[in-house]
Amino acid sequence: MRIGQLADRAEISTATVRYYESIGLMPEAERTAGGYREYGPEDLERLLFVRDAQTAGLSLTQIGDVLTMKANGESTCGHTAELLRHHLADIDAQVVRLMATRAALQQLVSRAESLDPADCGDPNRCQVIASHAGDAHPHHGRRESLAVTNV
Amino acid sequence: MRIGQLADRAEISTATVRYYESIGLMPEAERTAGGYREYGPEDLERLLFVRDAQTAGLSLTQIGDVLTMKANGESTCGHTAELLRHHLADIDAQVVRLMATRAALQQLVSRAESLDPADCGDPNRCQVIASHAGDAHPHHGRRESLAVTNV
DNA sequence: CAAAGCCTTGAAGTCGGCTTGAGAGTATGC
DNA sequence: GCATACTCTCAAGCCGACTTCAAGGCTTTG
Numbered sequence: 001m002r003i004g005q006l007a008d009r010a011e012i013s014t015a016t017v018r019y020y021e022s023i024g025l026m027p028e029a030e031r032t033a034g035g036y037r038e039y040g041p042e043d044l045e046r047l048l049f050v051r052d053a054q055t056a057g058l059s060l061t062q063i064g065d066v067l068t069m070k071a072n073g074e075s076t077c078g079h080t081a082e083l084l085r086h087h088l089a090d091i092d093a094q095v096v097r098l099m100a101t102r103a104a105l106q107q108l109v110s111r112a113e114s115l116d117p118a119d120c121g122d123p124n125r126c127q128v129i130a131s132h133a134g135d136a137h138p139h140h141g142r143r144e145s146l147a148v149t150n151v
Numbered sequence: 152m153r154i155g156q157l158a159d160r161a162e163i164s165t166a167t168v169r170y171y172e173s174i175g176l177m178p179e180a181e182r183t184a185g186g187y188r189e190y191g192p193e194d195l196e197r198l199l200f201v202r203d204a205q206t207a208g209l210s211l212t213q214i215g216d217v218l219t220m221k222a223n224g225e226s227t228c229g230h231t232a233e234l235l236r237h238h239l240a241d242i243d244a245q246v247v248r249l250m251a252t253r254a255a256l257q258q259l260v261s262r263a264e265s266l267d268p269a270d271c272g273d274p275n276r277c278q279v280i281a282s283h284a285g286d287a288h289p290h291h292g293r294r295e296s297l298a299v300t301n302v
Numbered sequence: 303c304a305a306a307g308c309c310t311t312g313a314a315g316t317c318g319g320c321t322t323g324a325g326a327g328t329a330t331g332c
Numbered sequence: 333g334c335a336t337a338c339t340c341t342c343a344a345g346c347c348g349a350c351t352t353c354a355a356g357g358c359t360t361t362g
Contacts, residue, residue, distance in 0.1 A: 013350085014308090019350060034358045036310080036359090055252065056252060057252055059349090061348090081259075081260060081263035081264065085260055091256065095249050095250065098249070102246070104206070105242065108232075109235050112231065112232035113232065153338080153339075154340095164320085164321080165338090165339080166320075166322080170321090185327080187338085187340075188339085210319095211318075211319070
């Protein structure tokens with residue numbers, strides 16, 4: 001099949017397929033007499049794999065690593081599983097961060113809703129978001145909370 | 152205070168402060184006779200606000216919007232609250248996606264762990280990640296699951 | 303045999319949020 | 333009066349995963 005059909009089946013653009021080839025994620029395709037790339041079912045497989053691994057959150061580089069190891073006949077299971085475990089931890093951390101942000105946001109929204117709209121007229125008193133005045137922000141740790149003061 | 156001190160207090164780099172100025176997020180600072188930027192406490196306030204809003208997940212553009220409205224004396228509360236509510240919804244969607252991905256990953260990891268390591272020697276049989284062969288991927292919806300077949 | 307539609311290439315652009323570098327001027331302490 | 337630290341400007345680079353563009357060549361259909 002040619003690139004258009006392959007792309008359709010994988011639900012990506014032809015440009016993306018060429019891009020993948022350019023970064024080595026897809027092998028260099030064989031060509032027809034006219035110079036068109038010609039693909040087989042295994043190429044679709046590979047693209048679907050890439051998509052799955054992307055869904056799992058792996059970067060194209062990581063996916064390439066797994067694919068390369070596989071091509072080399074190396075034992076991918078161990079490395080792949082480790083990659084996945086790492087990524088699982090990353091996701092957990094990300095969720096924790098998001099939930100903290102969510103809680104802070106929720107507080108702000110609640111505050112905003114409980115405010116007297118009349119107060120909003122005063123440009124110096126929008127109280128929805130603000131930073132702690134005079135709060136000595138301690139070194140380096142990412143802040144996960146928001147304060148409420150005047151903006 | 153000069154830019155270095157401001158940056159230290161806000162825990163960002165001087166380059167970032169200048170960058171913020173360049174994109175209009177910080178006002179053009181006053182200058183000393185020697186051409187150095189001179190800042191007051193309100194500038195630190197503003198940077199801290201930016202940081203808080205960033206922590207809440209707002210983009211610099213969104214933060215700029217809020218800041219501009221505030222400068223115009225517009226009622227920021229309504230808009231800000233709406234912005235926040237939108238962002239809250241975004242975060243929820245993001246968490247849902249992450250949790251789905253997490254579940255899929257977890258499955259893969261479990262599968263990887265239950266595999267007989269002996270099977271990993273065979274390059275054609277690493278079963279950790281793979282896409283559904285012959286699965287007719289329905290149009291457009293993001294896939295949130297992973298399948299397990301040969302890679 | 304021509305129009306339409308698919309394909310080719312390489313380079314450049316996009317997004318967001320910065321960082322880095324070069325080369326030069328300013329301020330401060332001894 | 334000089335070393336050192338700080339600051340200036342402007343431009344370019346970086347990350348990841350693409351998308352878009354321009355200017356053509358190949359293939360299929362009528």
